[in-house]
Amino acid sequence: xxxxxxxxxxxxxxKACCQNEFAATAxxxxxxxxxxxxxxxxxxxxxxxxxxxxxELQSEYKTTLILPLADSGKxxxxxxxxxxxxxxxxxxxxxxxxxxxALSLQEAIxxxxxxxxxxxxxTVIIKNRPLTNTYLFTSAEETRTSMATFRVSIYxxxxxxxxxxEIRGKG
Numbered sequence: 276x277x278x279x280x281x282x283x284x285x286x287x288x289x290k291a292c293c294q295n296e297f298a299a300t301a302x303x304x305x306x307x308x309x310x311x312x313x314x315x316x317x318x319x320x321x322x323x324x325x326x327x328x329x330x331e332l333q334s335e336y337k338t339t340l341i342l343p344l345a346d347s348g349k350x351x352x353x354x355x356x357x358x359x360x361x362x363x364x365x366x367x368x369x370x371x372x373x374x375x376x377a378l379s380l381q382e383a384i385x386x387x388x389x390x391x392x393x394x395x396x397x398t399v400i401i402k403n404r405p406l407t408n409t410y411l412f413t414s415a416e417e418t419r420t421s422m423a424t425f426r427v428s429i430y431x432x433x434x435x436x437x438x439x440x441e442i443r444g445k446g
Contacts, residue, residue: 296376297383302343306387309340309360313444317350317358325349342440356421358444366435370405373436377427380440381409384425392424393417404431 312319322337336350338360345362352358364380367373385392395418396409407430410423420426426441 295379295382297344297379298386299343302383303387305340305342306384309342309442310388312340313358313360313442315444316446317352317360317444320360321350327351345440352446357446359441360444362440362442364438364440366432366437368435370429370436373429373438377407377409377429377438380438381411381427384411384427384440395420402431406430 320338320340322339325335327335333353338348342362348362350360392411393415398405398407409427411425428439
């Protein structure tokens with residue numbers, strides 16, 4: 276009996292640990308609002324202009340709608356190409372934790388988008404640290420990363436692994 280109780284408690288603690296933190300109505304609704312606005316050039320979500328590191332290449336704006344669980348975000352309008360919003364999530368020193376959050380985020384995007392998406396991941400090593408980009412496409416035939424509808428990135432910065440999400444818009 277004691278072993279059965281331990282087994283059941285272990286199962287429930289594992290299930291609680293591995294639940295998708297992004298799987299919430301608030302996330303899905305805000306995601307849909309942001310995506311719809313992205314298709315209109317960010318007419319609603321675009322806030323006040325901010326100083327860009329790359330002023331000669333792009334303009335940056337504060338976003339008026341932050342995704343649930345995101346720490347911050349900004350809208351980037353490049354001089355050439357389509358605009359996008361990028362959201363940053365809490366970094367961690369543990370890569371595995373960020374990998375799990377990225378998978379949960381991708382799963383929530385697939386649920387919220389309500390249409391098939393095709394994923395392609397690439398990992399490169401920069402300064403002995405992995406940089407992983409997962410591109411989500413609406414077409415199975417598309418191969419150009421610049422045409423991805425969404426991009427989820429995991430990168431190493433300031434001693435921690437960070438997670439970001441780009442939602443690409445139309446110009």
